[in-house]
Amino acid sequence: MLPRSFYDRDTVVVAQALLGKLLVHRVEETPRVGRIVEVEAYLGPQDLAAHSSKGLTPRTRAMFGPPGHAYVYLIYGMHHCMNVVTGAPGTGTAVLLRALEPVANLAAPANGPGRLCKAMGIDKSHYGHDLCSEDFYIAEADDASPITIVTRPRIGVDYAGEWAARPLRFYIEGNPHVSRK
Known part of the structure; x- marks a missing residue:
């Protein structure tokens, strides 16, 4: 597993x-194992697309907590999404996991944040879970090969004004499991 210091860095x-x-x-x-192939960075309270832009609330508490924890929330009343908390406590920064390439024991597609959580069995019970745990x-990856990273604007954050166009979505070029090109 990755050490806490991996997460305690700049979100991008x-x-x-x-x-x-x-x-x-x-x-x-x-x-259940999946290779992370697509993510989006959320840069804290100044980032109008980030949940933390509303400040510290019961919903966003995990985003303001220590790095290396899961921030899991429900969208549209039916889909869970998972973020990885980054940076120092109090910064409200995180990375949304958008898509996985199935590696082991995933019976459903994991291309899209809701599908990813469903395939991995992630729900609100994982809110605040320490990602430096055994479970x-x-x-x-044992077979980590060089990748080319594509940078694009995030998806579904049109409400965020100028923040919507920022190039904060990253994915592995050519990977067929990316949610959207």
Whole structure:
């Protein structure tokens, strides 16, 4: 598993470094594993697309907590999404995991943040979970090969004004599991 220091860095650096890493969740002793192929960076309270732009609330508490924890929330009343908290406590920064390439024990597609959580068995019970744990973590891939990173604006944040166009979405070029090109 990745050390806490991996997450305690600049959010854009962490977002790009997460590409190619493995998300592992043990469900009933069976490890579900997916390679992270698409992410989006959210840069704290000044970023109008970030949930933390509303300040510290019961919903965003995990985003303002220590790095290396999961910020899981529900969208449209039915889909869970997972972010990885980054930076120093209090900064409200995180990286949304948008898509996984199935590696082991994923029976459903994981291209899109809601599908990713469904395939991995992630829900609100994982809110604030420490990603430096034995049952739910991110790890280096054994077969890590060089990747080319594509940079694009984030998806679905048109309400965020100038922040909507910022190039804060990253994915592995040519990977067929990316949610949208």
